[in-house]
Amino acid sequence: MTSRNTVRIAAICCALTVGLTSVAACNRDGGDSGGVKVGLITKTDTNPFFVKIREAAKKEAEAKGANLVALAGKFDGDNEGQVAAIENLVSQGVKGILITPNSSSGILAAIKKARDAGVIVIALDTATDPENAVDATFATDNKEAGRLQGAWVKGALAGKAPKLLMLDGTPGGTVDTFRHQGFLEGIGLTENSPEVAGKENTNGDQTKAQTAMENLLQRVPDANSLYTINEPAAAGGYEAAKKAGKAGQLVIGSVDGSCTGVRNVKAGIIGATVLQFPAKMAEQGVDAVVAFAQNGTKPSGFTNTGSQLVTDKPVAGVPSKDTAWGEQNCWG
Structure with missing residues (x-):
């Protein structure tokens, strides 16, 4: 993996690059609104499924007055890139991280460090192994x-x-x-x-x-x-x-x-x-992080977002x- 790039914060969007493909969502007012900061890490940023998760998370964050910083691995299976992303999001001061893990077990140490630092971690789409390595999971059965x-x-x-x-x-x-x-x-x-x-x-x-x-x-x-x-x-x-x-x-x-x-x-x-229904995963994940930041409420367990x-x-x-x-x- 390439070395970690410098974090750059532009006037319109927060752009974060850590030697992996990354996309940062814009704040609603175009700058740091002082709202809750939510991190999102998807497996890639090209698969339409993860694109939909990112779009839905951005929209829900804007509706809640929150700021979303979204990152992605270079490819499906890029565990190392996701570990680096977690570390950088924690350093950015996010209240919670939503992640679709590339490796359900390989990411566990990085998740533990984030939770030990007081960051809520929620799995979307892909459960960790064991499932209770995160605070909650919102995913398809x-x-x-x-x-x-x-x-x-x-x-x-x-x-x-x-x-x-x-x-x-x-x-x-x-x-x-x-x-x-x-x-x-x-x-x-x-x-x-x-x-x-x-x-x-x-x-x-x-x-x-x-x-x-x-x-x-x-x-x-x-x-x-x-x-x-x-x-x-x-x-x-x-x-x-x-x-x-x-x-x-x-x-x-x-x-x-x-x-x-x-x-x-x-x-x-x-x-x-x-x-x-990837949008449901993203929306419910963002809502949970915002609720945690506002009143300390933590989600728990597995929530089935449905299939047809x-x-x-x-x-x-x-x-x-x-x-x-x-x-x-x-x-x-």
Whole structure:
């Protein structure tokens, strides 16, 4: 990682750079309004999911008269960058930090230091391991989201035995683990089931997913189903399958709920996706930090911000909404 850059505070926006990709939200009045300072650290600043979290957090902070400083890792999995971001936010005097951890366990020491310094820390989207390493978590029930994806894929196979490929995310992340486990539960398989024909990690990146899928299809050309950690991975997997002339043989499920993902469901690129509500995570996180700063109230435990299967090909026993609903409720 590059060395820590100098903090610069401009008249319009606070720009903070710590050798990782960073974005700082503007104060409502264009300067330091003296309001509560809230830190936000996302996995990256390019994935539409995290862009939505940042936008929603900024809007909610402005509505509460708070100041948001938002940072992001260089890539999905950049734990070192997030550790540096926590240290810098604490030095900036934030009252609370909202974080989507790149590593659910690797970030724990930095979180403990922040909490020991009196800073409230709230996980968004991705739980820490253990979960009580933070004050609270606002997130999708990712095991349930994975289970919904798996149950739909099982139904869409219409009685055919699965020959399953899995495009996973980043090792060590609770989101990745929970979705993977939930999917297997939903489709009725275990980790060692012979029907699980191949797995690759993608870091949730479309380009990496396409390369991974190309490799998987070379080994398992007759695969008939595909689990994906998120919609960029699904898009990459589909492109690889399309180039190999095998897209038509695959039932593809995913999780996210971006407007691009919902459009891909509508176009038949993804069979179904599980929509999440990142704005709720951000809004509730900001509100909790402001409440803590105002009266010392601390949130605790896990708050499920909800999920919904979206598909135009419903299957029996799996509640779903169509893409018209999805287009009205998607993000990004």
